[in-house]
Amino acid sequence: MTNSLKVAGFIVLTVILFAGFASFIPQLESPAPEALEITGELAGGELAAVGEQVFNSAGAGCLACHGLGKVGLRAPDLAGIGGAAGERVAGSSAEEYLRESLVDPCAFVLSGYDCIMPQTLEQTLGIAKITALIAFLQSQGGEITVTLSAEVLEAGEAEARAGIAGTTPDDIFANAGCVACHTLSAVGATGQVGPDLNAVGGRLSADEIRQSILQPDEVLAENCPTGPCLPGLMPKVFGDQLSAAQLELLVAFLSSQVAP
Amino acid sequence: MRASLSPSLRSFALAFSLLLLLLTITYSTAYAQGEGPSPYREFPVIGSRVAVWIAAQVHLMFAAFMLGVPMFALVVEFVGYRTGQKRYDELAREFTKLVLVAASITAAFGALLTFLLFTLYPAYMAVLTGVFQPTFAIYPLFILFEVSLLYLYWYTWDRLDTAKGKRWHLLIGLALNITGTLMMFIANAWLTFSITPESGGEALFDAAGSYTGTIWQAMNNATWWPINIHRVIANVAFGGAIVGLYAAIRFLNASSEEERAHYDWMGYVGSFIAVIGLIPLPFAGYWLGREIYGFSQQMGVTMMGGFLSWLWILQAMLIAVLFLSINYYLWIGMGRIEGGERYSRHIKWLLLVLTLGVLVWATPHNPVVTAEEQTRIGGAFHPLLGVLGVMSAKNTAVNLMILTTFLSFLFYRRAGKGNPVQFREHGNSAVAVLVIVLIISIVLALSPASYILRRDGSNLLPAVIQMLHVLALIGGVGLTLADRGKAGQWIILGAAASLVIFFGIYGYFVEATVRIGFSVYQVLAVLTALIMSTTIDVYLFQGAPNIGTIKWGSMPARAQYVLILLAVTFTWLMGLMGYARNAIRQHWHIYEVLQDMSVDAFSPTLGFAARVISVCVLVFLGLIGFIFWLGHLGEKKPVASAAPLTPRTLPASD
Numbered sequence: 001m002t003n004s005l006k007v008a009g010f011i012v013l014t015v016i017l018f019a020g021f022a023s024f025i026p027q028l029e030s031p032a033p034e035a036l037e038i039t040g041e042l043a044g045g046e047l048a049a050v051g052e053q054v055f056n057s058a059g060a061g062c063l064a065c066h067g068l069g070k071v072g073l074r075a076p077d078l079a080g081i082g083g084a085a086g087e088r089v090a091g092s093s094a095e096e097y098l099r100e101s102l103v104d105p106c107a108f109v110l111s112g113y114d115c116i117m118p119q120t121l122e123q124t125l126g127i128a129k130i131t132a133l134i135a136f137l138q139s140q141g142g143e144i145t146v147t148l149s150a151e152v153l154e155a156g157e158a159e160a161r162a163g164i165a166g167t168t169p170d171d172i173f174a175n176a177g178c179v180a181c182h183t184l185s186a187v188g189a190t191g192q193v194g195p196d197l198n199a200v201g202g203r204l205s206a207d208e209i210r211q212s213i214l215q216p217d218e219v220l221a222e223n224c225p226t227g228p229c230l231p232g233l234m235p236k237v238f239g240d241q242l243s244a245a246q247l248e249l250l251v252a253f254l255s256s257q258v259a260p
Numbered sequence: 261m262r263a264s265l266s267p268s269l270r271s272f273a274l275a276f277s278l279l280l281l282l283l284t285i286t287y288s289t290a291y292a293q294g295e296g297p298s299p300y301r302e303f304p305v306i307g308s309r310v311a312v313w314i315a316a317q318v319h320l321m322f323a324a325f326m327l328g329v330p331m332f333a334l335v336v337e338f339v340g341y342r343t344g345q346k347r348y349d350e351l352a353r354e355f356t357k358l359v360l361v362a363a364s365i366t367a368a369f370g371a372l373l374t375f376l377l378f379t380l381y382p383a384y385m386a387v388l389t390g391v392f393q394p395t396f397a398i399y400p401l402f403i404l405f406e407v408s409l410l411y412l413y414w415y416t417w418d419r420l421d422t423a424k425g426k427r428w429h430l431l432i433g434l435a436l437n438i439t440g441t442l443m444m445f446i447a448n449a450w451l452t453f454s455i456t457p458e459s460g461g462e463a464l465f466d467a468a469g470s471y472t473g474t475i476w477q478a479m480n481n482a483t484w485w486p487i488n489i490h491r492v493i494a495n496v497a498f499g500g501a502i503v504g505l506y507a508a509i510r511f512l513n514a515s516s517e518e519e520r521a522h523y524d525w526m527g528y529v530g531s532f533i534a535v536i537g538l539i540p541l542p543f544a545g546y547w548l549g550r551e552i553y554g555f556s557q558q559m560g561v562t563m564m565g566g567f568l569s570w571l572w573i574l575q576a577m578l579i580a581v582l583f584l585s586i587n588y589y590l591w592i593g594m595g596r597i598e599g600g601e602r603y604s605r606h607i608k609w610l611l612l613v614l615t616l617g618v619l620v621w622a623t624p625h626n627p628v629v630t631a632e633e634q635t636r637i638g639g640a641f642h643p644l645l646g647v648l649g650v651m652s653a654k655n656t657a658v659n660l661m662i663l664t665t666f667l668s669f670l671f672y673r674r675a676g677k678g679n680p681v682q683f684r685e686h687g688n689s690a691v692a693v694l695v696i697v698l699i700i701s702i703v704l705a706l707s708p709a710s711y712i713l714r715r716d717g718s719n720l721l722p723a724v725i726q727m728l729h730v731l732a733l734i735g736g737v738g739l740t741l742a743d744r745g746k747a748g749q750w751i752i753l754g755a756a757a758s759l760v761i762f763f764g765i766y767g768y769f770v771e772a773t774v775r776i777g778f779s780v781y782q783v784l785a786v787l788t789a790l791i792m793s794t795t796i797d798v799y800l801f802q803g804a805p806n807i808g809t810i811k812w813g814s815m816p817a818r819a820q821y822v823l824i825l826l827a828v829t830f831t832w833l834m835g836l837m838g839y840a841r842n843a844i845r846q847h848w849h850i851y852e853v854l855q856d857m858s859v860d861a862f863s864p865t866l867g868f869a870a871r872v873i874s875v876c877v878l879v880f881l882g883l884i885g886f887i888f889w890l891g892h893l894g895e896k897k898p899v900a901s902a903a904p905l906t907p908r909t910l911p912a913s914d
Contacts, residue, residue, distance in 0.1 A: 010821060011878075
């Protein structure tokens, strides 16, 4: 009996040690993506609430650079942007300015900042989430003018599910939005946010290129146009959006870019 | 023994039948209702996810017991049949009795799991039953068939205890194992389909979310076979570990020298089977990982580099416990063999290799860091330790740990033996066996070489290394045939270790798509070394003079706690892998087809998972303790008389 109790104690102690070790090491939770449940027309505060979910999501990654009510790590504080948006560019309404800032962020860059914002949000988020984001940003001190119908949302979601189109490296490179941030003469890309990809095959192995696409923050490049690249700059969505064949095609294409 | 258990078995059979009925009714009702008004229902207090988690995990542990222990029993019974040693037969019988009791508990948890799934996740189960409808109907029939075979296997033990009848009995045991394994394959199809719903690269759902494939495609999905093979091997190891647990508990509570001797021997047999199963497990794991990457790069990234990355550190710690435990047990075991002290001087070196291997395996690839820390170190990798965190280093470490464990086993085997027999004394049949094994090994070793040449004819270095390895194998056999078998073994093992190290280092200089193939070369080199060295060793020491005896029963109590640790760790590891398998789906019931919209859609932290796993392990081991106790109650006579061929000391040849 004594031995049986000792054995039971030993088993419980072992299990506690294992559980304790597992609780001691860093704890990470994988959140579920925010569901956008929309039935019928959405506007005003309801749409802004959806936009807030998008704003805070890891997929959009806004908070990696921007602050809200405080200075961002490397991009402007967005508090009050709803009121200021209509006055930033002459002739542009607040909605137009915000949409342009999300879809083509380098078109207008606030003084004192560089254009380091990814220019791929339209591809990675889809038009519905972009619209919701605009509503949320307008709600920061301005009037919400945008609306979103369920049909637009569904079309946006279907577009996101369909992934990135293209069967040739040029098409994939363009459709994935790489051209917006990277310079690559072979495809006529002149982006000035991420590293110059001319001759990337000469300095990175195919393995490293693949990793840079799937896990861009694992090794940070030194040669972004404005200095060393920052974590969170490149979207981490391409593992989801590219098929395995497209990924390998892109990797092979970039590996072949060896001429300076 | 049988007479006392029969009434309880009848009541278990009745309970089992009722549970099957419950399962069938539950399934029929839920299926008839379709999706129902709500895709989710809430389980009180602990929530639906934890309720299903515990029911599934405990059921899986019992299912592994139900599959692993009969495998163990069949092998042991066969050994008894071939060697004529009655104690093996008694050992097989003792464990079959425990399986009988476990059958009803397994069914109970299976029914509970089914009930919970259909009740709490009706929409998910509607999709699953829609795709797998015929298998859901066949599965209960398999359960009935398996239980019938189990009863037949148990109740015909005495009746078929004749020279001719034994073959029939072994055949029944084989049929029992095959049926159980096929059942597991069906259940695996349900599980793996949810992880990788594609077959042969073909998606099985259209854009509208409707299933477009056949039932065979659903079963034959990307991870079905890797999981099947992984689980078969794991069940062998698990069965051995549970036998070791039983033996250890009985050893510690033994009241006579004879009992201690019997359970000491049983513990050794159990741990031996566990080692046999454990060694190929990492290889099966690599295959599974490769298929996951092939299915979805993103899923692979989530698994190895995402929020689950620290899980592998925990897994490395558990594997380290397993390897160190097994080796420690063998080292202690040498102490009960006269002559074993000759090998004790090697232990420190074996321990050194194992420790280094553990340290490398436990090195994280990318530690969790903040954005600022990441910017400071220029990425997610530690500049120095990051080098040890990659698969090249880890594969090398685990293969060397396997070779080290094999060395421990070889030393254990030789502990009580004198000089080996000259190989040629065994005659032409032994030479023929060795040559056949050599040919098989050469084919295994050459297949990657030919693959390398076909893939990239410009880089001959890997192929040359493979060819050198083949030459080493031939050289090892040549030395053995020249009656220098020990030297031959060292050459074979040394060549395997060299090849493992070479490809481990070379892996840093090639692409991932090439490097992933290196793990196969390393595995094949180790496997061929194990097969060839074992074959040579069997002949070398068959008929070799004994220089001492094995003092069964003289193992210290700490050795029994090592066996207990082995079983607990193995069970906990099973739970952890269950969490990993499901967590890689993240917020999907069926990956990228049916999204989890419940409150439990997020994947919980490792700490939370560890607490749930611990509960499952304690529930399982508590019930196993109850089964052991029931088995003990059923004994009418002391073990000594049941196993007359178990003297306290046996020649080291035993």
